[in-house]
Amino acid sequence: xxxxxxxxxxxxxxxxxxxxxxxxxxxxxxxxxxxxxxxxxxxxxxxxxxxxxxxxxxxxxxxxxxxxxxxxxxxxxxxxxxxxxxxxxxxxxxxxxxxxxxxxxxx
Numbered sequence: 001x002x003x004x005x006x007x008x009x010x011x012x013x014x015x016x017x018x019x020x021x022x023x024x025x026x027x028x029x030x031x032x033x034x035x036x037x038x039x040x041x042x043x044x045x046x047x048x049x050x051x052x053x054x055x056x057x058x059x060x061x062x063x064x065x066x067x068x069x070x071x072x073x074x075x076x077x078x079x080x081x082x083x084x085x086x087x088x089x090x091x092x093x094x095x096x097x098x099x100x101x102x103x104x105x106x107x
Contacts, residue, residue: 023047049099060103
């Protein structure tokens with residue numbers, strides 16, 4: 001969980017390479033049965049948005065595909081806004097959604 005929080009903070013301050021790496025390293029520590037929990041699971045979005053801001057579109061697309069496999073039916077930014085728990089650190093952080101749009105997530 002500390003790596004996920006670090007990923008959020010790095011993303012908030014525009015350190016996208018660090019955000020992507022922290023999110024990547026946080027995911028293996030997450031319990032598989034918890035991947036659909038909106039409060040703790042913004043690491044996929046942080047990683048995808050950070051990759052997109054770094055111009056790593058293939059990596060961003062792969063992360064989003066992994067998320068959609070774990071949590072079907074969340075396909076648009078609107079879906080993500082509704083799904084993401086408002087207590088999540090980046091739930092209201094507009095640059096996150098802008099990064100997801102760069103990654104190709106439709107509005």
